[in-house]
Amino acid sequence: MEKNRVIEGCKVLIIGGSAGSLEVLMELLPKLTFVPDFAIVLVLHRKSAEDSTLEELISYKTEIPLMDVEDKTPLRSGFIYIAPSDYHLLFETNDVLSLDTSEKINYSRPSIDVSFESAAAVYGPALVGILLSGANSDGTEGLLAIKRAGGSIVVQMPESAQMPFMPMNAIENTSPHYVLDVKGILNFILHINS
Amino acid sequence: MINDRELEVLINEVFEYHGFDFSGYSRASLKRRVERLYQLDGFNNLGEMLTKIRLEPTYFKRMIEEITVNVTEMFRDPLFYKVLREEIIPVLATKPFIRLWHAGCASGEEVYSMAILLQEANLLQKSLIYATDINPVVLDTAKKGIFPLQMMKQYSENYRISGGKKDFSDYYTANYGFAKFSSDLSVKMVFSEHNLVSDGSFNEFDIILCRNVLIYFDKELQERAFTLFDNSLAKLGYLALGTKETLKFSSLQKRFKQLNKDKIWKKTE
Numbered sequence: 001m002e003k004n005r006v007i008e009g010c011k012v013l014i015i016g017g018s019a020g021s022l023e024v025l026m027e028l029l030p031k032l033t034f035v036p037d038f039a040i041v042l043v044l045h046r047k048s049a050e051d052s053t054l055e056e057l058i059s060y061k062t063e064i065p066l067m068d069v070e071d072k073t074p075l076r077s078g079f080i081y082i083a084p085s086d087y088h089l090l091f092e093t094n095d096v097l098s099l100d101t102s103e104k105i106n107y108s109r110p111s112i113d114v115s116f117e118s119a120a121a122v123y124g125p126a127l128v129g130i131l132l133s134g135a136n137s138d139g140t141e142g143l144l145a146i147k148r149a150g151g152s153i154v155v156q157m158p159e160s161a162q163m164p165f166m167p168m169n170a171i172e173n174t175s176p177h178y179v180l181d182v183k184g185i186l187n188f189i190l191h192i193n194s
Numbered sequence: 195m196i197n198d199r200e201l202e203v204l205i206n207e208v209f210e211y212h213g214f215d216f217s218g219y220s221r222a223s224l225k226r227r228v229e230r231l232y233q234l235d236g237f238n239n240l241g242e243m244l245t246k247i248r249l250e251p252t253y254f255k256r257m258i259e260e261i262t263v264n265v266t267e268m269f270r271d272p273l274f275y276k277v278l279r280e281e282i283i284p285v286l287a288t289k290p291f292i293r294l295w296h297a298g299c300a301s302g303e304e305v306y307s308m309a310i311l312l313q314e315a316n317l318l319q320k321s322l323i324y325a326t327d328i329n330p331v332v333l334d335t336a337k338k339g340i341f342p343l344q345m346m347k348q349y350s351e352n353y354r355i356s357g358g359k360k361d362f363s364d365y366y367t368a369n370y371g372f373a374k375f376s377s378d379l380s381v382k383m384v385f386s387e388h389n390l391v392s393d394g395s396f397n398e399f400d401i402i403l404c405r406n407v408l409i410y411f412d413k414e415l416q417e418r419a420f421t422l423f424d425n426s427l428a429k430l431g432y433l434a435l436g437t438k439e440t441l442k443f444s445s446l447q448k449r450f451k452q453l454n455k456d457k458i459w460k461k462t463e
């Protein structure tokens with residue numbers, strides 16, 4: 001762990017999570033009371049055919065405006081984007097989001113690995129990835145891709161996670177730059193680009 | 195793994211040798227599809243893969259099948275079909291003759307769903323449903339109207355949510371794990387190969403459905419497809435897209451009016 005890695009030049013913060021991650025976001029989001037100079041993308045495992053309750057829940061908890069994600073939606077700083085249910089969320093080189101209905105990966109669509117890998121290929125060192133609580137192994141490959149492309153990776157401290165498996169699996173396989181509890185993650189986000 | 199430059203080489207070769215132009219496909223998704231096939235078929239380098247694509251027509255066919263995404267369902271997004279049933283079909287009913295086009299119909303589940311809606315409204319007799327795709331393999335399945343029996347439970351549930359009142363199993367006969375849909379439904383269907391990248395308009399339609407196809411295209415190719423649809427729609431005709439697709443980012447949106455929140459646009463000019 002590099003304690004003093006300064007995060008600057010971040011264009012996209014991508015956060016992945018599964019079971020137990022929504023609670024973390026509900027705690028974090030209300031405390032983000034600034035307009036970030038990067039985009040925030042959330043990739044959460046959610047039930048398929050689910051309606052827009054997750055979007056509503058999240059927009060209710062944050063002052064940062066939520067941008068509805070449709071195919072080819074431009075990705076802009078200062079907004080939050082949520083991967084829609086039943087689609088993989090992908091990143092194009094011209095700062096545009098694409099959707100894809102191909103096979104589930106790690107039993108999931110959206111899959112965290114798919115979005116992390118795609119974002120890493122486009123944003124490289126300008127990407128920060130955070131992986132939260134979950135009971136699945138999704139996210140580990142994606143974090144590795146982000147790290148390889150020069151981005152920074154953070155994993156929720158397993159002891160602080162409702163479902164420690166996903167973070168634990170990621171820590172074992174990626175040696176992340178930071179392992180942080182919820183408060184630590186908040187602090188980390190507040191210091192991006194500042 | 196394949197890098198961006200190699201992907202461009204592959205796109206160029208496929209165009210040069212087979213005349214198929216993937217250059218307007220969304221790179222993020224296309225790269226994943228090509229990488230998946232590369233791993234599935236155990237290639238050691240791109241050269242190996244290119245040689246096989248160049249020299250073996252059957253392998254090229256496999257490639258088209260594998261890199262396009264063909265997943266589909268009957269009454270996919272049932273609430274979309276409910277809107278068709280309750281709001282669009284009653285308008286179409288006033289026409290002497292109804293022409294429909296499913297562009298990118300895959301194995302045809304969507305087309306049979308539409309035929310069921312038309313039949314229940316007593317309109318199938320005066321309808322003609324064109325259904326096209328670039329992939330001849332899925333079109334063959336579509337022509338037969340034979341789908342896996344194990345899917346019927348979900349499809350009949352979708353049908354019910356879409357406002358269907360009948361016994362869904364009346365529409366097919368079950369046999370050896372397959373459900374064969376009644377030929378009463380398929381008499382008004384015309385299936386054919388049509389490539390949205392390179393082929394033109396072939397008729398004038400009252401409604402065009404192109405769902406979950408455009409997400410695989412980049413913005414320019416989407417614009418081409420939208421222009422083609424615009425040219426192929428009668429005045430006041432409808433364009434229906436997938437749940438997460440939109441006309442919003444296109445310059446053609448001013449020629450259309452979106453109905454409520456549903457992914458259906460009416461041509462106004």
Ligand SMILES: C[S@@+](CC[C@H](N)C(=O)[O-])C[C@H]1O[C@@H](n2cnc3c(N)ncnc32)[C@H](O)[C@@H]1O
Pocket residue numbers: 101262263264265266267270297298299300301304326327328329332388389390391404405406407410436
């Ligand atoms: C995901 S399926 C959509 C099926 C159906 N419309 C639905 O929404 O369930 C996408 C289909 O688009 C077809 N397709 C891809 N590129 C195409 C092109 N250039 N022209 C016509 N069809 C294309 C694929 O072969 C595939 O069958």
